[in-house]
Amino acid sequence: MVDLLNALIVLLNYIFIPALSYGSQLALGALGVSFIYAILRFANFSHGDLMSFGAMMTILFTWLLQSYGISLGFLPTAILALPLAIIATILFSLITDRFVFRHYRTKKSTPVVLAMVSIGVMFVIQAIVRIIIGPDDRQFFDGQKFIMKAKQFKQITGLNEGLAIKSTQVITILVTIILVSLLFWFLQRTRTGKSMRAFSDNEDLALLSGINPDKVVFITWLIVGALATVAGTLYGLDKSFKPFTYLGLVLPIFASAIVGGIGSPIGAVVGGYVIAFSEIMVTYAYKKFFIYLLPKSLEPSGLVQLLSTDYKFAVSFSILVIVLLIRPSGIFKGRTL
């Protein structure tokens, strides 16, 4: 019985909690990509770097607040800096839209051209981020690191295995829940949200019924900027902020959005968790888990790892391919043009 509990704690500690927080970050990122895809109708390759821009803004504001001696006690100061960073990122994305994307929208360019344009934007954001904050690793987490330390857990329960809960993980999950519920409330219950859904479903019909496209686009960038900042900051808090990692996030984010059904908000959230859980479950070495469960004679000699962690991408990509082959519109019926 104790062994079983120990085994469960191993799973909880190394798979469930990390996957839940990583999945939340992916879900927020995928929501951003999905929104752009549904309203502006292109695959935005610069989204990963918009996230890094948002995270950079949070870091800058955190430093500013810290220099004034403001902090949140046991919570990270970054939470206080987040609203300011969101405003800055929204402004930045509105400027990009005004000077870059709008032109192609009015010209009714094909989605591929817009995707190409987003690559140009990606280059520019990468340059801005690296010039302002540099390419190095930045730790900007302050406050209390753990809510529950592995040692404490062992003392309380008397089990062999510890369960460590980092405060960043709890913050990530809580913020995601709040943000996603707000978003769904907005989309389902408010007039503007409904007009956005209408615009995404059928642009011409929406225009005919008097929906102002400029307003819809404006609101989209507000939401996307906020989502990108929060996702980027949470990822940076959880791991650490390194500008180049955000380009690598583009692939799992797109995979999440497509697996869930691109253009469908609920799909993006589910897709994020599907990708995160499968990435971590497939690349985790289950040796410890089996040692607790199996009798001594059957103990595994290897790591019992399906794939090495280097193949994280391969996992999200394989899921993507499977979904594309079997159900191109994703789990929740997304847009198939």
Place this chain on the structure above:
Amino acid sequence: MNKTNRNEILAILIMVSLFLLVGFGQSWSLSLSILNMCIISAIMSMGINIQWGYAGIFNVGIMGFTALGGLAAVLVSYSPVGEAWRVGGIGMIISLFLLTLTIVAVFFINRIFRNHSYKYWIIGLTIIIGLILINLFFRPAVQAIENVNPAVTGFLGGLGLPIIFSWIVGGLFAAGVAFVIGKIALGLRSDYLAIATLGISEIIIAVLKHEDWLSRGVKNVIGLKRPVPYEIDLQKTDWFISLISYLNTSKLSRISDSIESEKLLNQLVIEGSSIFVKLSYMILFTIVLLFILYLSNKAQFSPWGRMMRAIRDNETSANAMGKNVVKRHLQVFVIGSAVVGIAGAMMITQNGLFTPSSFLPLRYTFLIWVMVIVGGSGNNLGSILGAFIVWFTWIEAAPVSQFLIELFTSGLEDNNNFKLHLIDSVPYFRYLIMGSVLLLILRYRPEGILPEKIRHS
């Protein structure tokens, strides 16, 4: 002389003058190494131009195909590691056989159970059984191979053939992988193909980094054989020394002291040998470049090229005219990727070493896209011009932006924090330049510097 021809001649003149500028301004050796990389990039961007310019296929996996070409260079030229083959060769061959068997089985199941709803379950089960069987032989073989003298080899090695063959093999590797991706992702939406290729290129890099038995992984393969002579041998060869002294007769005769002139000759020979090697690479690369340029131009203006244009410009009507759009797309995707693979093999040949961790999407995928768009999609000469201009800017952006920053901040003191910060971030100004160039071209001249020529015949 009509206007388009004038533009082309102007383009070639610009390219030549850029290199003369670096040659006289900085050094000929640098100029030639930039030129060689330009030629390789030009071949890559021609490959992408075949996909994008001819058929409108958006491929974001250039990095992967380049790396496959590089792998070909290693596998063709490195001498086989006999010990590794002895200990793990049989296991590897059995695993390869089982892998083929699994794939064939999946293929047939897919065909036989076409209309059954449980098809995917059977396929999944077959794959899992296949993987377990393969692992039975594969894991021990890998273990054995990687334990063979890990500091020097620890992999199977290659065939030990001249490296120049790898240019063809690299093309074939890339074509094979492109065929598989194309089968899956072409026919879906265009942005899905982009994401699929982005994913596959990351996976190819992950495999090369991780499968030590194949490519030595992050331990890198160094000392690949060259198709051209080594500098150190040249410096001892009589005909080369006499060539150098003949070329510099006037310079040498001006010095009367024999020891001094000996010294100068020695120095000239060392410089000359490096330039000679780069020149020989340049000649080889130029031959490939001209060959591919000739073929692609020929293809573009053939009935096949016209059909591609028709498909690109209006897929529906081309389909209605009886053209098999998916099949043509697959064909052009494979051809373009093969060209990129050739360029990848050439690049590794020139570098003489294979380092999987140096493959970054920004440098090997997105930069090539900037080249294609800047040069002019649909125009082969334009792609070459774009590659030359963009690669040249990429290399020379750092010194130029350093100079500009120092110029603009000359009013500030040397220890001013802002100035120091800007000087630290000089390497990143090239991203800014590339992004802005791409955005400006897309906005104000979407057809590129040299627009596509449509010949009505």
